[in-house]
Amino acid sequence: MDSEPGTSGRLVVDRHARYICTFAKAVDTLEFYLTEHFRLSGVYWGVTALALLGHLHNLDGEGIVKWVLSCQNADGGFGGSPRHDSHILYTLSAVQILVLYDKLELVDADQVASYISKLQQSNGSFIGDSWGEVDTRFSYVALCCCWLLDRLDRLNVRKAAQYVASCRNFDGGFGCTPGNESHAGQVFVCVAALHIADSLDLLDADLLCWLSERQTAGGGLNGRPEKLPDVCYSWWCLSALSILGRLHWIDQTALQDFILSCQDEDDGGISDRPEDMVDVFHTFFGIAGLCLMGHPGLKAVDPTFALPLEDGFAANFLNENE
Ligand code: GRG
Numbered sequence: 001m002d003s004e005p006g007t008s009g010r011l012v013v014d015r016h017a018r019y020i021c022t023f024a025k026a027v028d029t030l031e032f033y034l035t036e037h038f039r040l041s042g043v044y045w046g047v048t049a050l051a052l053l054g055h056l057h058n059l060d061g062e063g064i065v066k067w068v069l070s071c072q073n074a075d076g077g078f079g080g081s082p083r084h085d086s087h088i089l090y091t092l093s094a095v096q097i098l099v100l101y102d103k104l105e106l107v108d109a110d111q112v113a114s115y116i117s118k119l120q121q122s123n124g125s126f127i128g129d130s131w132g133e134v135d136t137r138f139s140y141v142a143l144c145c146c147w148l149l150d151r152l153d154r155l156n157v158r159k160a161a162q163y164v165a166s167c168r169n170f171d172g173g174f175g176c177t178p179g180n181e182s183h184a185g186q187v188f189v190c191v192a193a194l195h196i197a198d199s200l201d202l203l204d205a206d207l208l209c210w211l212s213e214r215q216t217a218g219g220g221l222n223g224r225p226e227k228l229p230d231v232c233y234s235w236w237c238l239s240a241l242s243i244l245g246r247l248h249w250i251d252q253t254a255l256q257d258f259i260l261s262c263q264d265e266d267d268g269g270i271s272d273r274p275e276d277m278v279d280v281f282h283t284f285f286g287i288a289g290l291c292l293m294g295h296p297g298l299k300a301v302d303p304t305f306a307l308p309l310e311d312g313f314a315a316n317f318l319n320e321n322e
Pocket residue numbers: 089137140141184185186188189222223224227228230232236305306
């Protein structure tokens with residue numbers, strides 16, 4: 001336990017695990033009702049963070065898997081909660097949670113892949129749901145989901161990659177659609193999408209030194225020029241740098257210190273920046289960022305699929321591309 005004084009400056013693993021478990025069990029709070037529409041992603045952030053902390057056993061996995069399955073709709077996709085309309089984002093969260101618990105066989109992979117393949121447009125892009133928004137986030141999600149389901153052949157992968165490449169800007173970064181401003185979140189989804197599509201040749205890794213410029217004086221990373229640092233960019237930037245073999249572009253000691261300074265050392269959880277309120281999203285991305293930097297006491301994370309590497313699920317994929 002971390003009950004003794006002097007936790008300052010080190011990761012309070014047990015307290016973060018306790019924070020996530022307490023949050024998962026709090027079903028009568030205002031926050032619980034306000035987050036209903038994206039709960040499936042919230043569960044993915046929570047259970048993946050717990051797995052990376054080595055505490056996955058602290059939650060009722062069987063109950064979680066049953067709840068995930070109850071979010072699936074007749075069209076094959078998943079909604080953010082039971083009886084919510086399907087969206088590609090929650091479909092990926094569902095698939096990731098099932099992979100984490102090694103229960104992917106409980107879904108009909110063809111049905112889920114069919115839902116995703118219908119979202120691909122003639123120019124290779126993807127819409128997120130029946131409302132028609134296009135975003136490179138959805139390109140990544142489609143490729144990631146179909147890869148995890150072993151159904152990549154259900155997509156036009158080359159066209160998907162070409163569309164993603166068409167969202168590349170003069171500064172080397174990527175936006176959500178062609179011509180849109182570069183943002184570190186979009187850089188992650190585009191680099192990871194091109195990785196899955198085996199099309200990293202469509203980007204210029206050295207031009208992506210834009211990512212190294214995201215580190216601010218306090219060690220934290222921001223998502224675009226002139227913006228404040230935020231713990232979640234530790235993931236969005238570092239995962240892309242890790243895929244490109246350029247983690248050394250960042251001062252990792254300074255970034256780890258920044259993430260540690262965003263911990264609630266008493267009650268656990270990590271916030272976006274020092275002194276702010278903690279939340280499960282930043283707790284997950286802070287821990288996952290630390291994992292990418294090999295922080296002691298944490299499991300390794302896959303930068304492309306955002307899942308623990310422990311079970312070696314992606315090992316063959318990574319080896320093929322090295
Ligand atoms: C499996 C890890 C994983 C992701 C699934 C949803 C998704 C795919 C990716 C999201 C990528 C993305 C766009 C992340 C950025 C999120 C974020 C911090 C947005 C905030 O943007 P602004 O403009 O913040 O509000 P700044 O920091 O620019 O002020």
